[in-house]
Amino acid sequence: MEKENQIFGIRAIIEAINAKKEIDKVFIQKDAQGDLMQELMRTMKKNNINFSYVPVEKLNKLTSNNHQGAVATIAPISFSNLETLIEKLLDSGKKPLLLILDQLSDARNFGAIIRTAECTGVDGIIIQKQGAAPVNGDTVKTSAGAVFNVPICKVDHIKDAVFYLQGSGIKTVAATEKTDQNIYDINFNEPVAIIMGSEDRGVNPSVLKIVDEKAKLPMFGTIESLNVSVACGAFLYEAVRQRL
Structure with a gap:
């Protein structure tokens, strides 16, 4: 440190x-x-x-x-206010692409996700104040400095952020294997927030209950799970592909 x-x-x-x-x-x-x-x-x-x-x-x-x-x-950065960020994005006429990290706890995974988010044009990352990975030197280094380019918002509860985004006309999509729908069935070419869960537990069940859609990545190996930063990259690049 x-x-x-x-x-x-x-x-x-x-x-x-x-x-x-x-x-x-x-x-x-x-x-x-x-x-x-x-x-x-x-x-x-x-x-x-x-x-x-x-x-x-x-x-x-x-x-x-x-x-x-x-x-x-x-924290080596200043955090953004969620309401201010969303108002600004909607006023600009952009089609917001947001990322919600539900209790992701590893600083290096966090940094890798921020780096991919910056490369894919993510407009903001939302994390919870309690239990989230720290924004420290490891995060900055693994993100290759991208942490300074993507707004990060800290919220008291992920569920409140989901309700707020839904009320603002932004669709919420949770990455989870607990669904029959795969990533390629989802329309990402609209205002959307992708929710990634923690390394060991995935997206919180109470959050899964309130999201608009759930999606999984097709798996063909025997391990049947990807590192969260890799899975996040697959989701973000599918959104990019649809928006091009």
Whole structure:
């Protein structure tokens, strides 16, 4: 982790959150106690900051400074507001192509997806504040810098984003093997948001219930699953093919 992209110490992290810095994630020592730590926990929950409990060894590896049981990473980008982005896209007369990542947790997969998204003209990527892959040095590197060119929106809940997009006239299509419909049966030549799930669980069942369409990639091998960034590339390039 790049040292300039981290904050250590409980009070410093509280101040950064209150100052509305783009905090990507906070790592908290598993057994940390004390009034100041309780204040940090309250501040994070109030501001919906992504955090996880880690062993002290992980914190010691992140920084040689006195971290007091907490280290935060600052996102190297500024996030976009979903409503503002959608209004702008619709006002411009564009046919939006959006990507929703439902709890994707691997930074390198995230970076690879951003890179493909940039190459295929994706207008915006939507991720959830809690549980999503961090936007860190690995993400920037794997995306080959594309992370600076594609708007990324953080939302409280993926389901709310789906409802908002549907209300704005944008069709939602979930990538899932739990359907008889394959990718080539779907019309991508209209305003559309493609939803990719996490590496291990796929798209959340509660999200699958509310999407407009579900689609799978035809599989002929014995493994019957693709890396999520590869699957995402196949979906995006089918959208490109139809739109050309």
